Amino acid sequence: MGKLNAKQARFVEEYLVDLNATQAAIRAGYSEKTARQQASEQLSKPDIQQALSEAQQARSARTQITQDRVIQEIARLGLSDIRGAFSLGGSLLPPSEWSDDLTAAVASIEVDQRKEPGEDGERYTVTKLKLWDKNAALEKLCKHLGLYERDNEQKQIVVNIRDDLDD
Incomplete structure (x- = not known):
């Protein structure tokens, strides 16, 4: 970020917080009245784009969170199969016996132990x-x-075919 002035460097840092350019501009010190325009202007500058790209790459390397890893995690949720939580007889297996994919897909477990009245x-x-x-x-x-x-x-192909038929 050597080519950026202090306010632009701060804009880059703030933009990475929530990817909201207007709010990043305000937090970087630009006027609230012109923040939207300033944000748009800053994002259009090649130096800002390069600084954002470098900062995002550095963050990915630092956190080990990559696009591939995020997509894999989404796939674990979307393709999960609850059957892996149960034995062949239908009883619930302990979570330590679940697959990593199933464990990732579970949002919560609620256990309620009750005592029935009786002998x-x-x-x-x-x-x-x-x-x-x-x-x-x-x-x-x-x-x-x-x-x-x-x-x-x-859908566009179907619309075009219909248009051709109408002619």
Whole structure:
């Protein structure tokens, strides 16, 4: 970021916080009235773009969070299978026996132990498993893979064919 002045360098740092350019401009010291315009102007500068790219790459290297890793985690959620939590007889396996993929897909576990009235005060356990939103994960994967774009292209072809038939 050697080519940037102090305010621009601060803008780059602040932009990486939440990827909100207007808020980054305000936090970097630009006027609230002109922050949106300043943000747009800053993002259009090649030096700012290069600094942002370098900072994002450095953060990825530092945190070991890459695009591939994020997509893999989304895939774990979207392609999860709850059957792996149960034995062949249908009883719940201890979490230590679950696959890493299933463990990642579980949002919460609720265990409720109760004692039934009776001669021996028999205990039973109710366990609830809640998984992360599978549909949301699959939707993110579809967007990443461009499946919606292909669907839109197919719709466009149908519209064009209809237009040709109408002529």
